[in-house]
Amino acid sequence: MMKTVNLWALGLIALPMSAQAQTEISWWHAMTGANSEVVEKIASDFNASQSEYKVMPVFKGTYPETLNAGIAAFRAGQAPDIIQVFDVGTGVMMGAQGAIKPVAEVLSEAGFEFDKSQYLPGIVGYYSSPEGEMLSFPYNSSSPILYYNKDIFEKAGLDVNTPPTTWAEVWAAARQIKESGAATCGYTSTWLTWIHTENFAAWNNLSWASNENGLAGNPELAINAPNFVNHFQTLADLAKEGVFVYGGRTSEAKQNFTSGECGILTESSGGLGDIVKSGMNYGIGQLPYDDTAEGAPQNTTPGGASLWVMGGKSDEVYKGVGTFFNYLSQTEVQQYLHEQSGYLPVTLAAYEATKASGFYETNPAREVPILQMSGKAPTANSKGVRAPNLPQLRDIQNEEYENMLSGQQTAEQALNNAVERGNAAIREATGG
């Protein structure tokens, strides 16, 4: 008994000493499955590479759950040092000046040269302030692409080597799939908000909202413009015919595709893993564009998540975070992250290195989202979208789309409602 007590006392004395020797950095994340193994590996590799700092990843649940945990912890004065926040939460974090510390500042204060031109412009632009300062570290970025089932294409008499490139071609192919009886459903899509609204706008060089889609100030939604109305009315009509099948608000529709129910799917490039796992004979194409829009295709915008540094920490911690981010942007680390997780590399050097290694020759699908995102210099319509309450705006859009797809209202009514209700919510959120 005495021995245990002594050991305990020893442990208590030893603890603060080890803490003094190493600065611990907490990293809250929302990665599951294969992606969480990547997080663990990167953290342990970093810890092994030096002895001053120790990064400790903690899984906090889904993206919204992680964000909520971070907010609750901040309010209680217990915020983590690094928190992973999904794209939709970017506006929330940017609105919280005083709660966060810009990543560009963390990196330069830690003594690292921060050269923005080394990062993929489409990604870095999205996570920067209107003045161009990089606020968060783009950890995992993805972009929506088109997947198609080659077996179904063959059965329907479609060319298995040419995926449809415009929406008009998608509708025609989907009809042919349904009518030929190759599958019960021609086309399905995950995320109608992210893919058919936000990326539809950017890819077709259409305005999602005023003030550069909210990047330069408070946005006024513009998603009831004619191109959007026509696009959604077609979707609603196809839903009525059963050519388009609605799967749900987030990524549920992936199931409709992997089960062989639907022949064509638009989904995040990050969803590739599940499609590979299903063992189906699939093909990949760029996100379709609207050929009636001028200048389409433009470029797509990033989804995924970035790492935010919380405010009010010690200089020692910030130095450690800076060192860690510097490690993260190293070419080998980025290349590992890109090839293992299917997310995009954030530096140009990592992209070039992956290309040189011949990875894209065996995995051409992995390059599609990168080409799509950085093929053209972004315009005011295609740098991304931002609002202080983007989750709420998406909620409103989803409700209106569901009421449209069930035949309760036309696309025009749905989009007008989404704009009206969305703008009211933005005014409310900005206190205007």
Added chain:
Amino acid sequence: MRRTVFPHKLLPWLLLAPQLAITLIFFYWPAAQAFRQSVLREDPFGLSSQFVGLANFRKVLNDPAYLNALQVTVVFSVLVAFFALGIALFLAVQAEKIIRGKGLYRTMMIWPYAVAPAIAGMLWLFMFNPSFGTLAWPLRQLGINWNPLLDGEQAMALVVAAATWKQISYNFLFFVAGLQAIPKSLLEAAAIDGASRRHAFWTIVFPLLAPTTFFLLVVNTVYALFDTFGIIHAVTGGGPGRSTETLVYKVYNDGFVNLIMGDSAAQSVILMVIVIALTAFQFRFIEKRVHYG
């Protein structure tokens, strides 16, 4: 009768202390926080906060989405309480008739109660999901256009079914106990007088079960109001549109997804008032009419 007087003044308080502490920390303190938050307008991080009086309440009560959630909650609760009580009573009466294997039958009936709400929701979702549901396919073969992802009434039917299924076991248990407490002599007397089984049930058994039924009505209503969050979250997420968004789900959605703390807090205060009023009403007015034998 002699009153027992304890010599210690401190001891009773000491014995009460754990329960009091739990009540204070887990009930009064959060409730006070909700009240405080409901009169403030704050950003999610609490960096700036402004006293707005009753503005949050005015906003919530004028919001058509809130009135919709109220309506959804009433429909949902009435349906769940009605079906959960009705089916459980039917099954309990049938269980009484069984002679062999009564114990096994009862045990099997009680099982679903051990299933967590979210899991119950997932089970029903797996059975009835339009794309991969094992029971959705035969439904479609029958010519029913089954798609709870877009059809609000079908979505409501699905969450009501899942919530009801989970509560039947609990009700069953109490009804079985209630039925056993009814004196056999009464039923025998009715049989001798030539009353049919159905007649005997409605004039003797059902009225004598009233205390149990009343108790279960209260429990089921509270269950439908508060404990079904997991089911709704797993099955429909409040959709399609807002057709299965109950008051509790809206509190969660506004507070934890949309991060509008003031509105969410005001809604939970209103919910608190509703529950207090409902419980007071049930005990004051309905209980008086219940025959406690």
